[in-house]
Amino acid sequence: MTLIIGVRCTDGVVVGADGAATLGAMGQRTIIQPISKLEILENKIIFGSSGPIGLGQRFSGEIKNGWTKKEFSSKQPFQVMEIIGSKMWKHVEVEMKIASTAKDTIGGAAIVDAICQSVVAMPVDHTHHLFQFDQNCSPEEATDKLPFVSVGSGQAIADPFLAFLKRIFWKDKKPSLVDGILAVLWTLKHAIEINPGGVADPKQIVVLEKKSGDWAARELTQEELQEHYEFIDGAENALANYVKESNTDTIEEIKIPEP
Numbered sequence: 001m002t003l004i005i006g007v008r009c010t011d012g013v014v015v016g017a018d019g020a021a022t023l024g025a026m027g028q029r030t031i032i033q034p035i036s037k038l039e040i041l042e043n044k045i046i047f048g049s050s051g052p053i054g055l056g057q058r059f060s061g062e063i064k065n066g067w068t069k070k071e072f073s074s075k076q077p078f079q080v081m082e083i084i085g086s087k088m089w090k091h092v093e094v095e096m097k098i099a100s101t102a103k104d105t106i107g108g109a110a111i112v113d114a115i116c117q118s119v120v121a122m123p124v125d126h127t128h129h130l131f132q133f134d135q136n137c138s139p140e141e142a143t144d145k146l147p148f149v150s151v152g153s154g155q156a157i158a159d160p161f162l163a164f165l166k167r168i169f170w171k172d173k174k175p176s177l178v179d180g181i182l183a184v185l186w187t188l189k190h191a192i193e194i195n196p197g198g199v200a201d202p203k204q205i206v207v208l209e210k211k212s213g214d215w216a217a218r219e220l221t222q223e224e225l226q227e228h229y230e231f232i233d234g235a236e237n238a239l240a241n242y243v244k245e246s247n248t249d250t251i252e253e254i255k256i257p258e259p
Helices: 053-068 077-114 155-169 177-194 222-245 248-253
Strands: 003-009 012-017 020-025 028-034 038-041 045-050 117-124 127-133 139-141 148-152 204-211 214-219
Touching (some): 003 127, 003 177, 012 045, 012 127, 077 139, 117 148, 127 148, 155 177, 177 204
Antiparallel strands (some): 003 012, 045 117, 117 127
8 A cells, every 4th residue: 555646846846655565465464564665766766656566676677777778868758758658568568467367366366466556757858757657557747737646545535635735825836846845745644644554654755856957866854844744733723723713603604595
């Protein structure tokens, strides 16, 4: 069970993930262990995946190898998405063929090891991009109109909350890196608090930002996140106090017209 969130900002990309790895076999869960789900590849790429760890490891290796061999250089974003998707699919295709054979013996649990979703943030053509890849390795890029993505079991919780934050804080503007960090952290906190056991702490936040004229990825420390936690607590408390201090008599006097 996983939740990975990404936000493409005016000055970089923010990617965050919960820290619960669910172990098990034959579709049965055994234990949950804390883990870092986001990787920094070649100091410039943020990668995270939801699904079988083994598939994610192979995806990570393919992307790192492609960067080292300069396969993404002098390419447009749509070309990079196609290259990465093709690299991922060759591993998924093998797993799906195996699952198709194995399902007659072990049932539907066989397909679990072939389903994986991924998020990739990286510089392409001198600017920052955020891609997501579905279970078929089909890519989609975050845009100015829809700058956030989420994958994993917590997506049903994350997407509505991200849309709410977008409407409140950056309805008429593009999010900055600071806005993105706040949105990703707040959404992870919200999902972890209301999810019945699928996603959990520790939270991990990684940013792709420009330093000294070049793009670089780095993980934020808890100290760097503290100010955002304080803002979240303040905003939630302010909303709670607003409700308490509101004129409830006025609300009760509002009559709903008959249909």
